[in-house]
Amino acid sequence: MKTVRIWFKKLGAARFISHLDLNRCMARAVHMAKIPLWYTQGFNPHAFITFALPLSLGVRGERECMDMKIDETKITDEELLLRLQKTLPADLPVFAVTDPKEKPGKIAYALYELKMCSETPENAETDLFQKWESFLNQEKIPAEKRSKSGPLVVDLKPDLQIRKIFQDGETIYTEVLLPAGSEYNLNPSLLVETFRSQSGASFFCEYTRHCLYNKQMEPFQ
Amino acid sequence: MQRMNPNMEKIWMKVQKPSRYTGGELNSVIKNKEDVDVRFAFCFPDVYEVGMSHLGMKILYGILNEMDGVWCERVFAPWIDMEEQLRDAHLDLYALESGDSLREFDILGFTLQYELSYSNILNMLDMSGIPLLASQREGLKNLVVAGGPCACNPEPLADFVDLFFLGEGEEIDKELILLYRKCKQENVGKQEFLIQAAQIPGVYVPSLYDVKYKENGTISSVTPLCGAPAKITKRVMNDLDSMYFPDRFVVPYLDIVHNRAVSEVLRGCIRGCRFCQAGFIYRPFREKSVETINRQCKSLCENTGYDEISLSSLSTSDYRQLNPLLDKLLTWTEDARVGISLPSLRVDNFSTEVMDKIKTVRRSGLTFAPEAGTQRLRDVINKNVTEEELMKTVSTAFKGGWNSIKLYFMIGLPTETLEDIEGIVNLGQKVVDAFYANPDRPKGRGVSVSVSASGFVPKPFTPFQWEPQDTVKELREKQKHLVNCVHSRKLECNYHEAVVSFLEGVFARGDRRLGPVLLEAHRQGCKFDGWNDCFSYEKWMRAFQICKVDPAFYANRRRSFDEILPWDHLDYGITKEFLIRECKKAYQAEITPNCMQKCSACGASCFKGGICVEDRTDLV
Numbered sequence: 001m002k003t004v005r006i007w008f009k010k011l012g013a014a015r016f017i018s019h020l021d022l023n024r025c026m027a028r029a030v031h032m033a034k035i036p037l038w039y040t041q042g043f044n045p046h047a048f049i050t051f052a053l054p055l056s057l058g059v060r061g062e063r064e065c066m067d068m069k070i071d072e073t074k075i076t077d078e079e080l081l082l083r084l085q086k087t088l089p090a091d092l093p094v095f096a097v098t099d100p101k102e103k104p105g106k107i108a109y110a111l112y113e114l115k116m117c118s119e120t121p122e123n124a125e126t127d128l129f130q131k132w133e134s135f136l137n138q139e140k141i142p143a144e145k146r147s148k149s150g151p152l153v154v155d156l157k158p159d160l161q162i163r164k165i166f167q168d169g170e171t172i173y174t175e176v177l178l179p180a181g182s183e184y185n186l187n188p189s190l191l192v193e194t195f196r197s198q199s200g201a202s203f204f205c206e207y208t209r210h211c212l213y214n215k216q217m218e219p220f221q
Numbered sequence: 222m223q224r225m226n227p228n229m230e231k232i233w234m235k236v237q238k239p240s241r242y243t244g245g246e247l248n249s250v251i252k253n254k255e256d257v258d259v260r261f262a263f264c265f266p267d268v269y270e271v272g273m274s275h276l277g278m279k280i281l282y283g284i285l286n287e288m289d290g291v292w293c294e295r296v297f298a299p300w301i302d303m304e305e306q307l308r309d310a311h312l313d314l315y316a317l318e319s320g321d322s323l324r325e326f327d328i329l330g331f332t333l334q335y336e337l338s339y340s341n342i343l344n345m346l347d348m349s350g351i352p353l354l355a356s357q358r359e360g361l362k363n364l365v366v367a368g369g370p371c372a373c374n375p376e377p378l379a380d381f382v383d384l385f386f387l388g389e390g391e392e393i394d395k396e397l398i399l400l401y402r403k404c405k406q407e408n409v410g411k412q413e414f415l416i417q418a419a420q421i422p423g424v425y426v427p428s429l430y431d432v433k434y435k436e437n438g439t440i441s442s443v444t445p446l447c448g449a450p451a452k453i454t455k456r457v458m459n460d461l462d463s464m465y466f467p468d469r470f471v472v473p474y475l476d477i478v479h480n481r482a483v484s485e486v487l488r489g490c491i492r493g494c495r496f497c498q499a500g501f502i503y504r505p506f507r508e509k510s511v512e513t514i515n516r517q518c519k520s521l522c523e524n525t526g527y528d529e530i531s532l533s534s535l536s537t538s539d540y541r542q543l544n545p546l547l548d549k550l551l552t553w554t555e556d557a558r559v560g561i562s563l564p565s566l567r568v569d570n571f572s573t574e575v576m577d578k579i580k581t582v583r584r585s586g587l588t589f590a591p592e593a594g595t596q597r598l599r600d601v602i603n604k605n606v607t608e609e610e611l612m613k614t615v616s617t618a619f620k621g622g623w624n625s626i627k628l629y630f631m632i633g634l635p636t637e638t639l640e641d642i643e644g645i646v647n648l649g650q651k652v653v654d655a656f657y658a659n660p661d662r663p664k665g666r667g668v669s670v671s672v673s674a675s676g677f678v679p680k681p682f683t684p685f686q687w688e689p690q691d692t693v694k695e696l697r698e699k700q701k702h703l704v705n706c707v708h709s710r711k712l713e714c715n716y717h718e719a720v721v722s723f724l725e726g727v728f729a730r731g732d733r734r735l736g737p738v739l740l741e742a743h744r745q746g747c748k749f750d751g752w753n754d755c756f757s758y759e760k761w762m763r764a765f766q767i768c769k770v771d772p773a774f775y776a777n778r779r780r781s782f783d784e785i786l787p788w789d790h791l792d793y794g795i796t797k798e799f800l801i802r803e804c805k806k807a808y809q810a811e812i813t814p815n816c817m818q819k820c821s822a823c824g825a826s827c828f829k830g831g832i833c834v835e836d837r838t839d840l841v
Contacts, residue, residue, distance in 0.1 A: 012243075012245055013240070013243035013244055013245030013246075013474070014245070014474070016233055016239035016240050016243050016474075017240055017474045017475075018240075020476075021240065021474050021475055021476060022474075024476065025472075025474055027526075027528075028247075028472060028525065028526030028527065028528075029247075029526055030526075031526045031527075031528055031558070032523065032524070032525065032526030039558075045558075057239070058233070058234050058239070087247075087526060088247075089245060089246060089247045089474075090245070091245050204231045204234075206230070
C-alpha cells in the first residue's frame with residue numbers, strides 16, 4: 001500500500017462543482033477505472049481520497065492535487081494516469097501522478113490570477129483600473145473575514161503580494177500571492193469583494209488558482 | 222468548441238447549485254451541428270436533480286442520440302434564482318449540451334410526469350421566447366410534443382402541445398422524427414405534417430379532434446378530423462429483452478434524487494390496486510430476463526462508475542426471478558463494491574432471503590405502503606395486504622436490524638370513514654409495539670415509525686375515475702383527525718397539503734377548457750406548483766375565477782358511468798367495462814385476484830404480450 005498524489009485541473013463546467021460533489025465525482029472515476037484502492041477498514045468501507053486544499057466554487061484550478069492510497073503491486077503510476085484520464089470528464093483532466101513529497105500541511109501560499117471586467121460601459125475599465133490600484137495601494141485594507149468564532153476584521157495589506165497587474169483591452173489582470181493552507185488562509189474573493197463594497201464599482205471577476213507553494217516559496221509537491 | 226455564451230459564467234456565479242446549469246457531465250453527448258439535421262430538446266419540467274433521476278429520459282436520450290443526424294439534448298426547468306438571472310440578462314433558456322436557446326430546436330419534447338408540472342412547461346417555453354399556444358407556432362420549427370404517464374389525459378394541455386405520444390416511447394419517438402425529417406426536407410407545412418403524424422399508431426394530435434359540450438358542461442362528442450383515427454391506442458414494447466436500454470447514463474456532478482445505476486426489471490403491474498393509475502396504464506405485466514438485467518447492470522456500472530444499482534419497477538418483489546437475479550448480481554457486485562437496492566417492495570412478499578442479500582452492502586430505512594388503515598378499506602382499493610402480513614414483515618425487518626420504517630397511506634379514499642382514519646394511526650402504533658415486542662430488537666436504539674398520508678386523487682383509467690375527490694375542507698378535517706389520534710412520540714405523522722391534491726385532482730381529470738386557466742395561471746406567475754415554497758393556491762384560484770371555470774366541476778363531481786370522459790378516445794387497452802366492474806366491486810369491498818392468480822379480463826391482452834399470453838397451466 002502506498003499513497004499517490006494525483007495532479008489535475010479543474011476547468012470549464014467542473015469549476016462549479018462543490019467540494020463534496022468533486023469527492024463523489026472522483027470516487028466514481030476511480031471506481032470506473034478499477035484502481036486497486038485501499039479501503040478504510042471500518043464498518044462502512046470507503047475509498048480514502050483527500051484533497052490538499054479544496055477550491056472555492058467557481059474558481060479555475062491549474063494545478064490541483066488529491067491523494068489516495070493504492071495497492072502499488074497491482075498498478076503502475078503510468079497506468080493509473082492513463083486509466084483516470086479515460087474515466088474523468090473532459091473538464092477534470094489529470095496530468096501527472098507522483099509520490100507525495102510534502103504533507104498538505106506544508107502549503108503556505110497560493111498564487112491566484114484575477115481577471116476583472118467592468119460591467120458599466122464607456123471607458124469604465126480605465127476608471128476601474130485606477131480604483132483597483134488605489135485600493136491596493138492603501139496603507140491598510142481592513143476586511144471582514146468569517147471565522148469559526150464569528151466575523152473577524154483582518155488587515156489584508158501585509159499578507160498581500162501583487163506579482164503582476166496590467167490592463168489588456170477591457171480586462172484587468174492581477175496576479176496575487178496570498179497565504180494559504182490550514183493555518184491561515186485568505187480567499188481571493190475576500191480581497192475582491194472588499195474592493196467591490198469599498199469602491200462601489202460594478203464588475204465581474206474570474207478567479208484562477210495557478211499554483212500552491214510551501215514556506216520557502218517552492219511549488220508544493 | 223465555444224459551447225456556452227461567456228455571459229453565462231457570470232450568471233452561474235450568482236446562482237445556487239450552478240452545476241445544474243453548466244452541462245459537461247460525463248457521458249453527455251456532444252455532436253457536430255453540421256452533421257445534424259434534426260435537433261431534439263428533451264425538456265423535463267422540473268429541476269435538474271429531479272429530471273436527471275428520470276429513467277425515461279436516459280432511455281430516450283440514448284435512443285435518439287444513436288440516430289444519425291439527430292442530436293438530443295437536455296433541458297430542465299431552472300430554479301427561481303436562475304430564471305431571474307436569465308430574464309434580467311435577456312438570455313433564453315438553453316439546452317445543456319450546446320448551450321443553444323430552445324428556439325434553435327426542431328422538436329421540444331416534454332415529459333409529463335405529474336399534473337403540477339404543467340405550469341413549468343409554459344414557463345419554459347416562455348423563457349425561450351417560443352409562443353405558448355400551438356396555434357401561434359407556424360411552421361415545423363419548435364414543434365412541441367409530449368409523452369409520459371399524464372399523456373393518458375392530455376386534454377388540459379391540448380392548446381399548447383402539438384402532439385402527444387401515448388404509451389412507451391422507444392419506437393414511436395424514432396418514427397415521428399423520421400417523418401419530421403422527411404417533411405422538413407420536402408418543405409411540408411405544419412398542418413399537413415400533423416395530419417400525417419396522426420397516422421402513426423400512438424400519436425395523438427389534439428387539434429385534429431373537435432370536442433363539443435352539453436349544457437351541463439359534460440362532453441357531448443369528440444369528432445376526429447382530417448382522417449385522424451377515432452381511437453388512439455398506446456404503444457407497448459412487448460419484448461423487454463430485445464428492447465433498447467442505455468449502457469451508459471449521463472453522470473451528474475451534482476448529487477441528484479436517484480444518483481445510481483438503474484435497471485428496469487419489469488414493466489406493468491399484476492396488482493390492480495384500484496386507486497393506482499400506473500397499475501393500469503402500464504399493463505400488460507412483462508419481465509426482463511435475469512441475463513439481460515445482469516448484463517445491463519454490469520455495463521452501466523462500468524460506464525458510469527456508480528457503486529449502487531437500483532432494480533426498478535412498479536413492484537420489484539413481483540419479479541418472479543428475483544432470487545436468481547440477486548444471486549447472479551452478487552457474483553460480481555461484492556468484488557466490484559457495488560450495492561443493490563430494491564425500491565418497490567411489497568408488504569406481502571418481503572422475505573428474509575431477499576433482505577439478507579441486499580443488506581450486505583448498505584442499509585437505509587424501509588418503506589411500505591399499506592395505503593389504507595383498515596382491512597375493509599384496503600379491500601375497497603384492492604390493496605391485498607393484511608395487517609398480519611404487515612406485522613410479520615416489520616418484525617422480520619426489526620429482527621434484521623432495521624429500526625426505521627416509513628408507512629404510506631392515503632386519505633380521502635372512496636367509502637372512507639373516520640374509523641378508517643383512526644385505523645392509520647392504530648396500524649402505525651402496532652408497528653411501534655411490534656418493535657418493542659421483539660426480543661431480538663437492535664439494542665440501545667429506539668424505533669422510528671413515520672406515517673405519511675397523502676390526499677387521494679382520482680385518476681383516469683382507474684376504477685375510481687368517476688369518483689368525486691374529497692373537498693379541501695373534508696381533507697383538512699380528516700388530516701386534523703389523523704394528527705389528533707397520535708399519542709406516541711415514536712410515531713411521526715405527515716400529510717400533504719390538501720390544496721395541492723385538489724389542484725392535482727382538477728388537472729388529472731380535466732378537459733380542454735382548462736387551457737385558458739393554465740395560461741392565466743402562468744400569467745399570474747404560477748410555476749413549480751409541486752414545490753411548497755412556490756405553490757400559490759391564491760394565484761390559481763384567481764386564474765379559475767378570471768376564466769370563469771369552476772375547479773370543483775373537475776375535482777369534486779361524481780361522474781355517471783355513461784358520461785363521455787375527456788380521455789375516452791384514448792385507448793390504453795383497459796376496457797371501460799372492466800373499470801366499471803372493478804368500481805362496483807370496490808363498493809362491495811370485494812377484492813380482485815392479481816394477474817398471476819387469475820386473469821380478470823381487463824383488456825390489456827389486446828397487446829398480446831407479457832403475462833397475458835403466457836402459457837400457464839396453473840390458471841383456471
